[in-house]
Amino acid sequence: MKTDQKRIMAEAAAWVDWSARSDVSTAEAAAFERWMGESEANRQAFADLAALWRSDALGEAAADVAAARFKRRGYNPPWRFVIPSTVAAAMAALAVLYVPWMDHRTLVTERAAPSDTVLADGSLVRLSGGSRLVVRQSPMGRNVTLELGEAFFDVRHDGRPFAVSAGEGRVRVMGTAFNVDRLSSGRTEVALYRGAVRVRGRSKETMDISPGERVIVDRGRLSRGAPLSASKPDWIDGWFDTQDASLAHLVEEIDRFSAKPIVVDSAVRRMRISGRFQVGEPRAVLALIETAYGVQVVEESDRIRIERR
Amino acid sequence: MAYDGDDSQATKDWSPLLNFVRRLTWRRLRRADLAEDVAQETVLRLMEYGRGGVPIDNLYGLALRIAENLVNEQFRRERRWGQVELSDTLASAEPAPDRVIEGREAVATLKEALAKMPTLRRDIIIRRRVNHQSCAAIAADLGLSVKAVEKHVTRGLLDLNQAFGENGQGRGKLN
Numbered sequence: 001m002k003t004d005q006k007r008i009m010a011e012a013a014a015w016v017d018w019s020a021r022s023d024v025s026t027a028e029a030a031a032f033e034r035w036m037g038e039s040e041a042n043r044q045a046f047a048d049l050a051a052l053w054r055s056d057a058l059g060e061a062a063a064d065v066a067a068a069r070f071k072r073r074g075y076n077p078p079w080r081f082v083i084p085s086t087v088a089a090a091m092a093a094l095a096v097l098y099v100p101w102m103d104h105r106t107l108v109t110e111r112a113a114p115s116d117t118v119l120a121d122g123s124l125v126r127l128s129g130g131s132r133l134v135v136r137q138s139p140m141g142r143n144v145t146l147e148l149g150e151a152f153f154d155v156r157h158d159g160r161p162f163a164v165s166a167g168e169g170r171v172r173v174m175g176t177a178f179n180v181d182r183l184s185s186g187r188t189e190v191a192l193y194r195g196a197v198r199v200r201g202r203s204k205e206t207m208d209i210s211p212g213e214r215v216i217v218d219r220g221r222l223s224r225g226a227p228l229s230a231s232k233p234d235w236i237d238g239w240f241d242t243q244d245a246s247l248a249h250l251v252e253e254i255d256r257f258s259a260k261p262i263v264v265d266s267a268v269r270r271m272r273i274s275g276r277f278q279v280g281e282p283r284a285v286l287a288l289i290e291t292a293y294g295v296q297v298v299e300e301s302d303r304i305r306i307e308r309r
Numbered sequence: 310m311a312y313d314g315d316d317s318q319a320t321k322d323w324s325p326l327l328n329f330v331r332r333l334t335w336r337r338l339r340r341a342d343l344a345e346d347v348a349q350e351t352v353l354r355l356m357e358y359g360r361g362g363v364p365i366d367n368l369y370g371l372a373l374r375i376a377e378n379l380v381n382e383q384f385r386r387e388r389r390w391g392q393v394e395l396s397d398t399l400a401s402a403e404p405a406p407d408r409v410i411e412g413r414e415a416v417a418t419l420k421e422a423l424a425k426m427p428t429l430r431r432d433i434i435i436r437r438r439v440n441h442q443s444c445a446a447i448a449a450d451l452g453l454s455v456k457a458v459e460k461h462v463t464r465g466l467l468d469l470n471q472a473f474g475e476n477g478q479g480r481g482k483l484n
Binding site: 009010013014016017019020021029030032033036037040043044046047048049050051052053054055057058059060061062063064065066113114115116257275276280281284287288 | 325328329330332333334335336337366367368369370373374377378381382415416417419420423424431434435437438439440441442443444446459462463464466467469470473
C-alpha cells in the first residue's frame with residue numbers, strides 16, 4: 001500500500017515536470033489523460049505536486065536560494081569571473097595585467113536561453129534571451145552597454161559609479177537593483193526595484209526614480225511609465241504583467257523565450273493587451289492571445305506569425 | 310477521457326474533474342471559496358469548448374491550463390484592488406499580495422528543503438523553476454543525460470513536497 005502511494009507520487013512528479021514543458025507530443029498528452037483517468041489517487045497526487053511546483057512560494061524560495069548563492073560567490077577571489085574561459089591568449093594577457101576590478105567582456109545570450117553572470121565587482125547581471133551586453137569595468141568606473149534585449153542588474157556598492165547605457169538613455173547607480181528593457185521600437189524602459197538611480201536622456205535631461213517606479217526613454221526623451229507591481233522584474237519568474245501594452249510589446253517579451261522568432265502583422269501590432277502572461281512559455285501565451293484577442297497564430301517552418309483573423 | 314461535444318455527453322460525470330481542479334486551486338490559494346469558483350468556471354469553459362464542435366481529447370491538460378489562467382486573473386484583480394498599498398508594499402519590501410496568500414512560512418520551509426538537497430539537484434531545480442530552462446538544455450549545460458535531469462527534477466519535487474507536508478503547510482483539508 002505504502003509503496004503503491006510512493007509509485008503514484010513519483011509518476012505524478014514526472015507528469016508535473018512534463019506539464020511545464022512547451023513541446024509536448026500528442027502521444028504523451030494522451031498518456032497523461034489516461035493516467036489521470038485511472039484513479040482519484042493519481043489525480044490528487046498530481047494536483048498536490050502541480051500546485052506546489054507552480055506556487056509563487058516555490059518560485060520565490062528557489063529565486064532566493066539562487067540569489068544567496070551568487071552573493072556567496074561574490075566573496076571568492078574575483079579572478080574567477082575575470083578570466084574568459086574561451087580565449088586562451090587573453091588569459092595570458094590578463095594574468096599580467098590583472099587587477100581585481102577589471103572586467104572586459106561581451107555577454108551574449110541565445111534566443112530562449114537567459115543566463116546569469118557575476119561580474120568582477122560582484123554585481124549580478126541576469127540577461128534575458130536574445131540579449132547582448134558589453135561590460136567595461138576599470139579602476140575608474142563600471143560601464144555596461146545593453147546593445148540588445150533586456151537585463152536585470154543587482155549592483156554591488158563599491159564606491160565606483162556603475163552606469164548602464166541603452167540606446168539614448170543612460171542610468172547611473174550605486175548599489176541597487178533595476179531592470180533595463182531595450183525594445184526594438186527604439187524605446188528603453190528602466191524599472192527600479194531597490195536603491196536609487198538617475199536616468200539621463202539625450203538632452204542631458206535627467207530623472208531620478210525611486211523604487212517601484214519606471215522611466216521610459218523614447219527617442220532620447222524621458223517620461224514616467226506605469227508603476228511596478230512586484231519586487232523583481234516579471235520576466236525573471238517568466239511573467240509579463242501589464243495593464244496596457246501593445247501586442248507588439250508582449251510579443252517582443254515572449255519572443256526572447258521562443259525557439260522560433262515570432263513576428264506580428266502590422267494590422268494587429270497596436271492592439272492593446274492587458275493581463276499576466278507566462279512569457280517563459282511562449283506557446284501557452286500564443287494560445288491564450290489567440291482565443292482572448294481573436295488573432296490568428298500561424299506557425300511556419302522558420303517563424304511564427306500573428307495576423308488578423 | 311474524451312469529450313466530443315455531443316449533447317448526450319453534456320450530462321457526463323464531471324465530478325472527478327471538479328475534484329481535481331478544486332484540489333489544485335485549493336493547494337495554490339488556500340481559499341475554499343476560490344477553489345470552488347475556479348472548479349465550476351473551468352468545467353463551464355470546457356463544456357463551451359465542447360459545444361464549439363471541437364472534440365476535446367486532452368480534458369485534464371486543458372483543465373490545468375484554464376484553472377491556471379483563472380488563478381492568475383484572480384491575482385491580477387486583487388492586485389488592482391490593492392493598488393493603493395502597492396507603493397508602500399514596494400518601499401517596505403513587503404511581499405506582493407499573491408505571496409501573502411501563499412504565506413511566508415511556506416517560502417521559509419521550501420528554502421530550508423532546497424538548502425538540504427544535494428547541490429546538483431538544487432541547481433537543476435533552480436534552473437528548471439526559476440530560469441525556465443528545459444531538461445534538454447540543463448542536460449547539455451551540465452553534461453548529463455536528459456533522463457538523469459528529469460530524475461533529479463522529479464526527486465527534487467518529491468523532496469519539496471515531503472518537507473511541505475511535514476511542516477503542516479501542504480496539508481490543507483478540502484471542504
